[in-house]
Amino acid sequence: MQVIPIDFLEVLEELDPKTKNAIIKLVKFLGETVKREDFVELKTEVEKLTISVKDLTTSVKELTENQKKLEEKFQQLVETQRQTEEELNKLTGRIEQLTERLDQLTERVNQLVEAQRQTEERLNKLTERVEQLTASVKELTENQKKLEERLVKVEEGIKLTRKEVGGLAHTVGYTLEDRAYKSLPKLLKKDFDIDIEGKLIRTYLxxxxxxxIEVNIFGKGRQKDKQVVIIGEGKSQLKKTDVDKFLKTIEMIKGFFAEKIIPIMITYQTLPQVDRYAEEKGVKIYYSYDFD
Known part of the structure; x- marks a missing residue:
């Protein structure tokens, strides 16, 4: 029976079980057919084979590690590709939005261009109208100047007319007042029991x-042993506003006299309601036909 050396067994122990069993069977088989020298040579070959197997195992292990790393890198590449696709999808969406906004902007620009064209047309028409208006204003200014010159002449005529009318009004008013100075003492005596002291005059207070302040009729008298002051106003055509204005005059001057003021007004004519209004306010009205 062939004995397997211990050192050879130690080498076998380092091999994986399948390889070790295969070598042991091979040794047993050879032990029956080969010599010791052949066995030593076989041992050497087996050792080489063992080294080769170790190298192959190491290579397989490294290949396995490399394969694992390759798979990891592949997974990373897959993940990167997935992220890239997501980013690409987002980018595509943003590009679509941008394209849509660009289309909208293009439409708005077109609208703006059209609006600008219409504005230019309106501006041209407005410019034409302004030019026409400027010409009209120029013509109007010239006409205005001529009209002003005419108005100056008219105003001068009106001033002259007013002066003449004013003079006539003063004449009429003075005539009415002059007649009143002679007749009022009798009328005041009859209506108010007033005796005029001196005479009635036209004066300034x-x-x-x-x-x-101008007073058309002014005088003093006595009424039942009391002193009174006669204040009168003359108007050719008496109006309600004349009555109100006269009452304001009375209000202004009454503080300057301790005596009672007798307000009277003289006129050629007035409306019945004005006569009643004056009577309600305590103003006696005398008409031109009351004077002798």
Whole structure:
């Protein structure tokens, strides 16, 4: 029976079980057919084979590691590809949005261009109208100048007419007042039991420093042993506003007299309602036909 050396067994122990069993069977088989020298040579070959197997195992292990790393890299590549696709999809969506906005912007620009064209047309028409208006204004200015020149002449005529009318009004008013001065004492005696002291006059009353007010009829008298002051106003055609203005005058001057004021107004004519209004306010009205 062939004995297997211990050192050879130690080498066999380092091999994987299948390889070790295969070699042991091979040794047993050879032990029956080969010599010791052949066995030593076989041992050497087996050792080489063992080394080769170890190298192959190492290579397989390295290949396995490399394969694992390759798979990891492949997974990373797959993940990267997935992320890239997601980014690409997002980018595609943004590009579509941008394209849509660009289309909208293009449409708005077209609208703006059209609006600008219409504005230019309107501006051209407006410019034409302004030019026409400018010409019209120029013509109107010239006409206005001519009209002003005419108005100056008319105003001068009106001033002259007013002056003449004013003079005539003063004449009429003075005539009415002059007649009243002679007749009023009798009328006041009859209506108010007033005896005029002196005579009635046209004068200015001094209300303050360099402040005077014209009074058409002024005089003093006695009424039942009491002194009174006669204040009168003459109007050719008496109106309600004349009555109100006269009452304001009375209000202004009554503080300058301690005596009672008798307000009277004289006129050629007035409306019945004005007559009643004056009577309600305590103003006696005398008409031109009351005077002798």
């Amino acid at each position: 001094e209300l303050g420093k360099e402040k005077f």
